Amino acid sequence: MKKRIIAIVAALAVFCAGFWFFQRLLMPKYINDIIEGRLIADYYDNAGGNDVIFIGDCECYENISPIKMWEDYGITSYIRGSAQQLIWQSYYLLEETLEYETPDVVVFNVLSMKYNEPQNEAYNRLTLDGMKWSSSKVGSIKASMTEEESFLSYVFPLLRYHARWSELSGEDWEYMFKTKRSFHQGYLMRVDVRPVTTYPSKRPLTDYQFGSTAYEYLDKITALCKEKGVELVLMKAPSISPVWYDEWEAQIEDYAAENGLKYINFLELLDEVGIDFNTDTYDNGLHLNLSGAEKMAVYFGRYLQQECGIADHRNDPEIAAVWQEKVDFYHQMEADQYRELEEYGYLKSYGGRPVTEEGK
Amino acid sequence: MLFTSYEFIAFLGGLFILYYILPKKCQWVLLLIGSAVFYAWAGLRFLAYIGITTVTTWFAAVRIGAIQATGNAFYDAHKKEMDKDARKAYKAGIKKKTRVWFLACLLLNLGILAVIKYTDFVIDNINAIFSAEISFLSFALPMGISFYTFKSMGYLIDVYRNKAEAQGNLAKFALFVSFFPQIIQGPISRYNKLSETLYAQHAFDPLQIRRGLLRIAWGFFKKLVIADRLLVAVKTLAGSPEEYQGAYVVLIILFYAIELYADFTGGIDITIGVGEIFGIQMEENFITPYFSKNINEYWTRWHITMGTWFKDYIFYPLSVSQPMLKLSKWSRDHMGKAVGKRVTVYIANIVVWFATGLWHGAAWNFIVWGMLNCVVTVASYEMEPLYKKFHAALPATNRGWYNVFQMFRTFWLMGAIRILDVYRNVPTSFKQVGSIFTTGGWGSIFSADIAKLGLTGPDYTVLFIGCVLMIAVSVVRYRQKDDIRANIEACGTVAVTAVILALVFAVLIFGAYGVGYDASQFIYNQF
Known part of the structure; x- marks a missing residue:
């Protein structure tokens, strides 16, 4: 009997070890391609001690430089952003973040109010796979899953990524048990420039009303911040695409007024911020490049200090020492990106593509 | 609940643990509850259909059994008092009484099957012939209706013929009808055989459980790694018959033969394996069918339980029925011995193959498929003397290489007939097979064009390795009585566990499942 139990346990152990090994191997590493897939997991190495937490989609993690905000104002901040982050994902990310720290201010980018139901499995994965297991992650998965998805495949990602066996590369082996440092407090740096040539037209919609689910989660975010004593600031980032409708703007303004929240629409402050879409975007106005993100940091940092009373920590040697290392890495990457631009004409190792390809 | 779903794995795991934790006397009850849950998963309303079949068949069989028992007891006690005619009359009286229950139950249940499965087919044909516009009734097909109806009717016939004892316990009979591993795609078990192990108490037997797990894992491999991967290419080829002609039709014959085999036998492997982990033995439904040397042999190796069902419950009874015997006599008298003896056999063959085609689906392609099988069967029978002469004149044709040729020939012949199942349209199927001889395109299937079928180079590599494994396993099975598991078990516990x-x-890595794959049912679920 004892022998039999040992045999069963041994077989199960081999199965579990094999499962774990193949899962590590087959999960995407997002090292040189779609690197935003690593954004969410990056937070856990930088959690705690932030004055400001930004939550939202790519309009957050590509449009504001927390390092510049530190350099100019001594504000410590982190962007919990991810690609096409839906509002319920923002809520659960915030819920999780507030378990790690209690910032003075949370800034939420309101673009995701336009989505009222789960959208896309691939984007879900970019947000959810990186989260550590918690009740927040479970809630976020349940709220986000499309019909084709199963909860089990989040618990065991091998069930989702098994088909990657045919596209494994050296990167998958190299980064099986480690990752690469790529972000600056959740900011994804791009120094290249691709100016706006045409402004997107505002295609009329049949219904401009934000959905009830979107409002439900905005209410939850508002309530959570109140409960934790955190000031909530609503923001619309200065991306010109996708378009932001006046009808949407009115609804957010009303919501902010009704709930006593600050709301800044940076699309209306382009001149004040100094955004020039000839030089400050790397993809036709969807996202800002480093130049634009730093301008945003300068403006927003001043706003946060003046309007929200965020303190300057530059004279705190302990914090300054930690942040100095981040600043060094930031400038090191900045220099490297400029070097690549000069050498190759595009950001070869940072997700850029040759100009001819981008022009397609 | 598909066998390949996460729900089924969890369901099976839970049931397995309970099965060996609970007292042994509860095992069959647990299996009944499990079968009810499994069936209800497809929709609670479907329980009514299987419930009606179960209750009516059980009741009719019990009545038949009771009449037979009472009648036989009386007969045994009084037969000395009766003369020959009285005995005959008494027996006929018993038969008559049982026949009422038998026919009523048979007609009711076959009627349910016919109405649910074939009404729309009849309406469609009436509309086409008379340009009518009768609306379809669109009945939802209860899961496994063909399988459980045939299983139940087989039992009823056996009881009626005194070949099986009526099961007095309704719950036990309900388990026989609804036993969950079999409900989707068979095998169509006989009561006498299955009941031997179904209601027995089973101790935890590691060897038996390992055997079962091995069979289940192999079934999943065939279904998910081979069948569902090939499904992509088969769908592409079948979806554009105008585009894929000539050599591509040969390719689809090959691909579909592999897909259907891997799909159906994979499902049966899972079924038999699941039975084994519960200590329940089921009969084999496939024994290396693609190694058959002729169509008759093929049908003794492919979907065996269906073939024997039709043989035992339709072919033989029909052949020896009074009208057929009369017809046989009349034919011999009027057409000579040679022709006369064939008439009834061929009529019974036509009926059986028509029914087999119809059983597979309510569509003309299945009926034509059945009739083509009939034509080839009859032609083989007619050509037998010629074959004998041929083999006598050329003794070399009795050797191994000719056997291989015969297997090759049967494989492609059955594949070509099966094309009716691929296109599900009779004219298209014939047109496509015809294009093999009129359209070329052989270069295309050996070029990069093959990658346009939805499969990549690595996919073809996996398929190739999977097929090599399937063939190797089949070769071992063909050469020895037991399957390859006996060879693996001989290498020890570690080897079995490792395999x-x-x-x-x-399966986990190379299986075609999850997001990005079109989850597919087992093909035979539809029949």
């Missing part, structure tokens, strides 16, 4: 784990990981 199970290897298959599990192969």
